[in-house]
Amino acid sequence: MFKTGIELKDCAGCYACIQACPKKCFSESEDIDGFFYPKFAPENCIDCKICESVCPASVKNSEKIKNIPLSANAFINANKDDLKKSSSGGAFTAIAKIFCDANYAVFGAKYDGKSKVWHDYIEDISQIDAFRKSKYLQSDVGKSYIQARDFLKAGKKVLFTGTPCQIAALKLFLKKDYENLLTIDVSCHGVSNxxxxxxxxxxxxxxxxxxxxxxxxxxxxxxxxxxxxxxxxxxxxxxxxxxxSFDLLFRGFVSSLFKREGCYNCKYVDSKRVSDFTLADFWGIQEFDDTLTDKNGCSLLLVNTEKAANIAKKLKNFGIFKEFPMENATRRNYPLAKREQKINPxxxxxxxxxxxxxxxxxxxxxxxxKIFWHRLVYFAARFMPNKLRTKWLKFFKLID
Structure with missing residues (x-):
């Protein structure tokens, strides 16, 4: 049992305990494979249990900050440059442009292009490229929660993006809701390092x-x-x-061979969400609307709070924004459909x-x-109309 009251194997590596401990009993460390874990030094501990109160791996903590989504939507950014630079449909950029009108800071994960990922912030929306694209690596949050809290207390608007456990850690760390805080979590399939x-x-x-x-x-x-x-x-x-297109590293990742151990018991694989918005890919959108496609990227955007709903009203000015039934939107996104991933034996x-x-x-x-006929099936599918493409891939049992 770890000091925060959970098993070390369930630790999310969010480092909330490091930033919250008044006696600095925790420090950053890595295990032999490179995964983040806090290192505990008991000599200064006063048993205040603050570390327990901010731990997102706690079931008790996670349940009290979740929301039932208000709606599920598809979004495709009309700005071709924003769409091309985004992993999906460019929803994050559109939300940031709406929210960040004056006196703001945007927090997100930066990537050095090879291996290092860390949380940082910008105060100029023109620098938002730094936070775009999928990384699949856990970011080092550094002192982001402390920095965000300081900005919020000073009256600055804060847009904070991250994995669900990182957003949960921020909210537990802050211990109160701020009207000038907007949070976005990504539908996380686990992290490597x-x-x-x-x-x-x-x-x-x-x-x-x-x-x-x-x-x-x-x-x-x-x-x-x-x-x-x-x-x-x-x-x-x-x-x-x-x-x-058939990247070996990505296939190893989705095969659950080298994800963080705590990801296999994630408290946020759930239809309930911890953030104002949840972002994901809307795979198979053409099954529900043959005028839309996921070929160039289509965002699945869950609107989870009234604060998010007020911003969502303006998204139609930035592109295609269309609501869909929750079960359709989340069917191919297992973290949102509550289908937990199992550890690879x-x-x-x-x-x-x-x-x-x-x-x-x-x-x-x-x-x-990937056997050769899989490649042929996928190759042929690229040249088919949306409805035929879906039926073709279903026939070969390559999609649900």
Whole structure:
């Protein structure tokens, strides 16, 4: 049992206890695989239990801050540049432009392009590019909760984005609602970490014999062979770029081989939400409206509070904004449909192999390989009308 009252294996790595402890009994640390865990030094502890009160991994804490969503919506940004630069439909950018009218700070996860992800803030909406795109790595929150609290107390508007556990940690840390605070959580499928990602990139550099400048988890591409909103991009120092629609790292991630252990017992895989807005991909939107498509990115946007509803009224001015029944919107998004992910029974073997022989070796050994006919089916689907494409993929049992 950890000091916060939970098992260490269930720790979310949000570092709320570090920022909340009045005696500085906690410090940042990493385990052997690179996952964040607070390190506890008991000598100064006064047993005030503040660490317990801010822990988002506690069932008692998580239940008291959840909301039942008011509506589920599809959103596609009309600004082509914003849409292209976003992983999905560009809803985050539109919300930020509406909320950030004066005296504001936006908090989100920045990415150095290769491995490091950390929470930071901007005070100029023109810098919002720094927070776009999916990362799939846990961000180091640093002192973000303290910084956000200081801004809020000073009367500044704060838009805070993060995973559900990070938003929960912020709310528990603040201990009160602020009218000038707006929160957005992403529908989280779990997180990996920077150390494992860097391990993978080093393996790729050895494989290709050249240095990597950046690795993008999801980049929208469109040419005569590929049209995908979910394609990795490796940029090498010599200027060459490699796109991969069947990315090995991503397939290992969705196979639950190297996610944080606490993600398999997440308290926020739930239809109830902790934030004002919840953002996700609206996969399969064409099944419910054949005038819309997910090929260029379509956001699923849950409006969870009245504060969010007031902002949502203005989203029609920024693009397509259309409500759908909750069960349709969340059917292919298991964190929102309360379908918990199970730990892969090969996870421990995978992690041992990654430590000793590298991530690329472990991925090749343990990730199920896409068989050739899968590639042919997906390739053919790209050229089909929306309704036929859905029926085609369902026939081959490649979607639900």
């Amino acid at each position: 920077s150390k494992l990602n860097l391990n993978y990139l080093h393996c790729l550099e050895r494989k290709y014999g050249k240095k990597i400048n950046s690795y993008i988890f999801r980049e929208k591409i469109s040419n005569y062979l590929k049209k995908s909103p979910q394609c990795s991009a490796i940029r090498f120092q010599d200027g060459t770029i490699k796109h991969e 090969l996870r421990e073997e995978f992690m041992l192999a990654a430590r000793s022989d590298g991530m690329l070796f472990a991925l090749n050994k343990y990730v199920p390989q």
